[in-house]
Amino acid sequence: MAQASQATIGDSEFDRDTAVTRRADGVYDIDLSAGWTIINAVNGGYLLAVLGRALADHLPHPDPFTVSAHYLTASQPGPAVVRTQTVRTGRTLSTGQASLFQLDEQGNEVERIRVLASYGDLDALPDDVRTTAQPPAIPSIDQCFGPDDAPAPVPGSSAIADRLMLKLDPATLGWALGAPSGKGEMRAWFGLKDGRDADPFSLLLAVDALPPTAFELGLSGWVPTVELTVHVRCRPAPGPLRVAITTRNLAGGFLEEDAEVWDSSDRLVAQSRQLARARL
Amino acid sequence: MAQASQATIGDSEFDRDTAVTRRADGVYDIDLSAGWTIINAVNGGYLLAVLGRALADHLPHPDPFTVSAHYLTASQPGPAVVRTQTVRTGRTLSTGQASLFQLDEQGNEVERIRVLASYGDLDALPDDVRTTAQPPAIPSIDQCFGPDDAPAPVPGSSAIADRLMLKLDPATLGWALGAPSGKGEMRAWFGLKDGRDADPFSLLLAVDALPPTAFELGLSGWVPTVELTVHVRCRPAPGPLRVAITTRNLAGGFLEEDAEVWDSSDRLVAQSRQLARARL
Known part of the structure; x- marks a missing residue:
């Protein structure tokens, strides 16, 4: 497990594999990595991170506050397109929509996931914490x-x-x-x-x-x-x-x-x- | 509290106040009732039921299985338009999107809520119940x-x-x-x-x-x-x-x-x- 040097936020395999390339306003390309598959399925959380990064680029606020994803068809490793849309922008929150598409064997675009999300700025939140939930009891x-x-x-x-x-x-x-x-x-x-x-x-x-x-x-x-x-x-x-x-x-x-x-x-x-x- | 006669599903104030009128494919009119307001705000659950009924009309499956709503601006009692879209249809589930709009004082359309939802047929589900949650302890x-x-x-x-x-x-x-x-x-x-x-x-x-x-x-x-x-x-x-x-x-x-x-x-x-x- 020892690593020659520790990866950092922004410079790691996860960052590279979730990075989207902006092709046009609201259109992003990505090559879905085979490195985040379970059996042959691309992990749903990895896909959510990809969509989340596209929305972070598209919306004026940087951080996902609440993200709702409906999974439509099974994603495959390989090229995909993310299309994003601004639904509403506000001072504290902005809301966006994103969909991930891939081509099927006939070359038709198939939607894999659709997401609605509201973004904000985590660093701008007040410091109050009144959490009554307890951390899970888990061994070291x-x-x-x-x-x-x-x-x-x-x-x-x-x-x-x-x-x-x-x-x-x-x-x-x-x-x-x-x-x-x-x-x-x-x-x-x-x-x-x-x-x-x-x-x-x-x-x-x-x-x-x-x-x-x-x-x-x-x-x-x-x-x-x-x-x-x-x-x-x-x-x-x-x-x-x-x-x-x-x-x-x-x-x-x-x-x-x-x-x-x-x-x-x-x-x-x-x-x-x-x-x-x-x-x- | 005594009622002369009990209302039924399909013939009640809730049914009448959530009924949407189909104007065109994927376009529904409704007059949001002032009867479901808290202070001056239209209740968010009532609004969700309105959107849910529009999607039930639009999608091939009758029942909401999972509905994700992002609330954008405060709805007012009065006329509103719901626009629906089919995202995907499958054998067991179909997924749709719906938005509720109202006109502002300048006559511009303002989006109030956007919803992503997956619908199915509750009556077609198997009878297995392996719920470990317990009903809430609440007095009679x-x-x-x-x-x-x-x-x-x-x-x-x-x-x-x-x-x-x-x-x-x-x-x-x-x-x-x-x-x-x-x-x-x-x-x-x-x-x-x-x-x-x-x-x-x-x-x-x-x-x-x-x-x-x-x-x-x-x-x-x-x-x-x-x-x-x-x-x-x-x-x-x-x-x-x-x-x-x-x-x-x-x-x-x-x-x-x-x-x-x-x-x-x-x-x-x-x-x-x-x-x-x-x-x-």
Whole structure:
């Protein structure tokens, strides 16, 4: 795991792989990296970070405050176009829309994801913190387990595993040992493996980077996201993040996943909820 | 409270006040009712139901599964136009977009709300229920309190109060007595006063109809919604609903409100989360 030199925000693989190139007003090109795939699917949080960066360029405010994404079709590694639109600009917040498109085999443009988002300036917020939520109870990093610790590859791990520092709480690892807990919980330490610290865009990745809580509920199939909304509440402090995901309502073939992301200074920096389909 | 005859789904004030008239493909007219205002603001859940009904007409699937709304400017009672667009249609789900517009004093069209939503057919879902969440602990309706029970009008009550059966858990009513609990919780029995049972569209109202949790946190000002996402998970059974709202992260001038809606058969029928601004 030791790195020759630690990557930094703005100069890291994550930054390069989410960088969009402005072709025209509201039109951005990107080559979706195969480095952020799980099995063959491009990670939904990585895609959200790509859309988030395009909107950050397009809107007058720099930071995503709330981003709502509806996932339409499965993205593939390779060229994609992001189209952005300003919905409203205000003093404190601006709202935008973005869509990611790829070409299908017949050369037709297919929409992959559509996003509505409101942006602001995290650094302009007042300092008051009256959070009643508690950081997740999770053992120290060296007592948690990642793909590197498994005798064989952890089921579901993929290219993205090489880029993440992901250490799962053993209490939520039963699924990997064939003994799911039956509780809809997943907890982990999270970072980028090259040592790049977290920023609002990597928080968009963090909320969708853990194994599905459905695994601990005894489901083993794919759990595609229908909709994912992320609130970024604070610029994260340097150091590893703790991510806790909870599912309370698996019913009718769908489930919600609620994520909380805590930074090294015990600040709740992001909250997300997604609606996903459970293949029973 | 006694009604000469009970209203029904499809024949009630809520149905009439949320009914949109199709002017052309993807264009709907509505006269926003002053009956669903809080102080002078049109309730955000009522507006969501209006947008939800327009999308239900426009999309091939009937029921909102997940609706993400970004609130842009304050709506006024009176004429409005809803424009809808199909984003994608699939076998199980279809995704659409809708915006609500009104004219400003200069006659310019101003966008009030923009919504992305995925629709499906609740009646086509399998019967499996593996919900671990528990219904809220709330006293019986006759032990809870509504605007009718107050010696003077409850602060914040308005025209909408005449149309709702809203009975608040006394444990979350401290704010109305000048002694907020400091906990970000609000719980209530909820229904429509004319006895109309709940359906997916009135669930969109239910998640945004209680007093703000911020009141119990000791804030007294307006708490405007930035973004609200609702998941409708089941067609609600007849009878009153229980709504529990929780805030865990009041910080930096913003807070989240998480709502759960339970029906009379103890089914968790809707979940929502909103990001709101706290005027400190």
